[in-house]
Amino acid sequence: MTPEIGAGALIVALGLAIYGCAAAAVGGRTGRVALVESAQHAALGVFTLVTACLLLLAWSFLSFDFSVRYVANNTNLGTPFYYRLTAVWGALEGSIVLWAWMISVYTLIVVLRHRRNARELYPWVLSVMLGVLAFFLLVMTLPAPVFQRLAPVPADGRGLNPLLEDSGMITHPIALYLGFTGFTVPFAFAIAALVTGRVGDAWITTTRGWTITAWYFLSLGLLIGGWWSYHVLGWGGYWAWDPVENAAFMPWLTGTAFLHSVMIQERRRMLRLWNLALVIMTFALTLFGTFLTRSGVIASVHAFTQGSIGVFFLSFLAAVLLLALGLLAWRWDALGAQGELDSVVSRESAFLLNNVLLVAAAFTVFFGTVFPLLSEAVRGVKVSVGAPFFNQVNVPLFLGLIFLMGVGPLIAWRRASLDNLKRNFLWPVALGIAAAAVFRLVGIRSSLAVLALALAVFVTATIAVDLVRATRARLRTGERLPGALGGLLLRHNRRYGGFAVHLGILVVAVGVTGSQAWSVQTERTLRRGESTELGGYHVRFDGLAASEESNHFKVTGTFTVTKGNATAAVLQPAKKFYPQEQSPIAYVDYRLGLTEDVYLVLGDFARDGSQATVRLQVNRLVSWIWIGGAILTLGTALALVPERRKAPVPVLVPV
Amino acid sequence: MRWLVPLSVLPVVALLAYGFRTNPRDIPSPLVGRPAAPFALTAFDGKPVSLAALRGKVVVLNFWASWCNPACYDEAPVLQRTWQTYADRGVVVVGVDMQDTAEAAQTFIRRFGLTFANAPDPQGKVAVEYGVYGVPETFFVARDGTIRSKHVGALTDAVIRAKLEPLL
Numbered sequence: 001m002t003p004e005i006g007a008g009a010l011i012v013a014l015g016l017a018i019y020g021c022a023a024a025a026v027g028g029r030t031g032r033v034a035l036v037e038s039a040q041h042a043a044l045g046v047f048t049l050v051t052a053c054l055l056l057l058a059w060s061f062l063s064f065d066f067s068v069r070y071v072a073n074n075t076n077l078g079t080p081f082y083y084r085l086t087a088v089w090g091a092l093e094g095s096i097v098l099w100a101w102m103i104s105v106y107t108l109i110v111v112l113r114h115r116r117n118a119r120e121l122y123p124w125v126l127s128v129m130l131g132v133l134a135f136f137l138l139v140m141t142l143p144a145p146v147f148q149r150l151a152p153v154p155a156d157g158r159g160l161n162p163l164l165e166d167s168g169m170i171t172h173p174i175a176l177y178l179g180f181t182g183f184t185v186p187f188a189f190a191i192a193a194l195v196t197g198r199v200g201d202a203w204i205t206t207t208r209g210w211t212i213t214a215w216y217f218l219s220l221g222l223l224i225g226g227w228w229s230y231h232v233l234g235w236g237g238y239w240a241w242d243p244v245e246n247a248a249f250m251p252w253l254t255g256t257a258f259l260h261s262v263m264i265q266e267r268r269r270m271l272r273l274w275n276l277a278l279v280i281m282t283f284a285l286t287l288f289g290t291f292l293t294r295s296g297v298i299a300s301v302h303a304f305t306q307g308s309i310g311v312f313f314l315s316f317l318a319a320v321l322l323l324a325l326g327l328l329a330w331r332w333d334a335l336g337a338q339g340e341l342d343s344v345v346s347r348e349s350a351f352l353l354n355n356v357l358l359v360a361a362a363f364t365v366f367f368g369t370v371f372p373l374l375s376e377a378v379r380g381v382k383v384s385v386g387a388p389f390f391n392q393v394n395v396p397l398f399l400g401l402i403f404l405m406g407v408g409p410l411i412a413w414r415r416a417s418l419d420n421l422k423r424n425f426l427w428p429v430a431l432g433i434a435a436a437a438v439f440r441l442v443g444i445r446s447s448l449a450v451l452a453l454a455l456a457v458f459v460t461a462t463i464a465v466d467l468v469r470a471t472r473a474r475l476r477t478g479e480r481l482p483g484a485l486g487g488l489l490l491r492h493n494r495r496y497g498g499f500a501v502h503l504g505i506l507v508v509a510v511g512v513t514g515s516q517a518w519s520v521q522t523e524r525t526l527r528r529g530e531s532t533e534l535g536g537y538h539v540r541f542d543g544l545a546a547s548e549e550s551n552h553f554k555v556t557g558t559f560t561v562t563k564g565n566a567t568a569a570v571l572q573p574a575k576k577f578y579p580q581e582q583s584p585i586a587y588v589d590y591r592l593g594l595t596e597d598v599y600l601v602l603g604d605f606a607r608d609g610s611q612a613t614v615r616l617q618v619n620r621l622v623s624w625i626w627i628g629g630a631i632l633t634l635g636t637a638l639a640l641v642p643e644r645r646k647a648p649v650p651v652l653v654p655v
Numbered sequence: 656m657r658w659l660v661p662l663s664v665l666p667v668v669a670l671l672a673y674g675f676r677t678n679p680r681d682i683p684s685p686l687v688g689r690p691a692a693p694f695a696l697t698a699f700d701g702k703p704v705s706l707a708a709l710r711g712k713v714v715v716l717n718f719w720a721s722w723c724n725p726a727c728y729d730e731a732p733v734l735q736r737t738w739q740t741y742a743d744r745g746v747v748v749v750g751v752d753m754q755d756t757a758e759a760a761q762t763f764i765r766r767f768g769l770t771f772a773n774a775p776d777p778q779g780k781v782a783v784e785y786g787v788y789g790v791p792e793t794f795f796v797a798r799d800g801t802i803r804s805k806h807v808g809a810l811t812d813a814v815i816r817a818k819l820e821p822l823l
Contacts, residue, residue: 235725235728291671310675311675314668314671314672317668317671318664318665318668321661321664321668322661322664325660325661325663325664326658326661328660328661329657329658329660329661332657370670370671373670373671373673373674374670377670377673386720386722386723386754386789386790387722388722388754521766522766523728523731523732523766523767603732613732
């Protein structure tokens, strides 16, 4: 009975979402509050029903209900219970349920937070949110029905994709989807602003927290995805410019651009059109990402299944873009700038350049991702675009962005005087140049690495200069150091949260630079007792062991890693043989370190355990990528601390 | 003019819609059954490599690049093994390195201890002749100089056996 209840609930939810979308729009147009309130109730209903569906699906997994096709395809009797829970979103249909559930949660929060404080925009925001939700519910009802029955009922299921049996799969999709769906809210506000003609700054101020939250989860999703790739896929890297990684990276780039350009609008009343366009593009790119992963149009390691679902997503993407950009064209005249650029040497132009670089990066990634399709359509030739293209084009852009990261926050608004430049940048520039010289002297040969690291030093120095100066100013008023520092961080939490996020990005950049420049790897076939050497580590092969796990057969190799005379680690990479998979899955073993990771992948082996092939990598500075993620998290939290406004002057005049 | 902004969406959507009609994994190979295109390259070790000189041998012609990770890294030991086990049965392995720098390619060759002939394809001419769409791709050329089959993606020992044995 459970599947029928679930499928029925989805249809009711679809009806409610469509009704709510229409009711809120009519309510917004006519100003009839009752209609908007009715739409609110619809939103609450949708949330309840989608939550129920998610729980029913989870229950189907926990109780091994193989009469449900989705459950039978993605689990079997040997799947441990925690992976049965993550299997809920482990494949196409379930991932859409999770997606829709998150939008319904966001919709509910919008209702709770904004029904009073954004009265003119609010009905339209609600309408857009419910409209987007209706689309996902439609997908769940027609092309990807998650509760579809399977007859005859199999005795056991097919099992989850073994690569997804990993803790990263609990957090990676959740973070990534929270990021993707989070951008629905700023988009809804942008559309509401365009429809009502209130294209001023209200929608920007209201959505700031939302944008940062969505951006943060997207960043986290990307980083956890990198971690998963690093420790599960066993090729020793964290980023491959795969179309689906690109799909998640593009909205991140435009979202980052938006986070910065809104500051110019808040401050200088410029870039209104640009900001609206950026939000629309970011939301469209999140849809494009889902389209790419689920349509089978472009070959990718992440691709879900193919089917009619691609047509649904493409139609929706086209409708969203035409409607949103149409509204933009309609309001064109109202979107002119009120301020103008005074000087090229100013914070405005630093931010503008930052936007140009970010959007250029997004465009090249988009171009590289769809180029195979374009080439086939125009010339009839299949091509593939590899990492060299993406690296060659993007590395200079990213280096430029890091440089601007140092310039933007400190340079003066409007027009920077020579004095301002000297005061802020003399020390950081000197330190950066000195660092470059030192890096050369200690023997770093790659010019790219020297440049990247020197830029990191420069940016860190600008942050330090700012912090030291501001703390000193507070100390002069008689505060003690901890109090002064704490007060500064809390009082200007947006600024220092932003700085902390910048630091996090810098640390990630250092990790990426180090791992690209200094990682080494080798592949060796070793007899038992034999060892090999790489990067100062000696790795000895001690033998093989076989074991029967709950849902697979596992062959584990034991390798002793020594550095100098001390044993650094005993690593046990393995190969897992799943009955439902044709080829074995590698299980990587590694020892993480601050400066270098030792990383072992078991290759072929002799059945009697006499010899084994192993890929040995010494990856440098990779850990800093994950540490950067932690700093980013702290910075975002600081930036989101609710602003402590000056005590409002009570209004005593009766209205 | 401003209405061009929304209308610019249409070509992009049309392109993506075109994608439904194609299968990204389906790579046609009209070359199978045809004579292999002749080429003459200079290997990294300075020796000449030409297909004409290899007539009468079974040639495993592999297109690779040092940036093609992980597929090319996975198959490099397989190719080296193939060269070692089949050399005395009249099989020659030839590697053609595409869109690469000499330095990175030589590091790759050293890393896997490759001893068969490996040559750069500076202008990508050979790759174009063979219609290579990406790396790695491998062509199996029979003794009479015709292409018998093609494999896209990393080679495994099983693939080598299946493709090579009928040609011996």
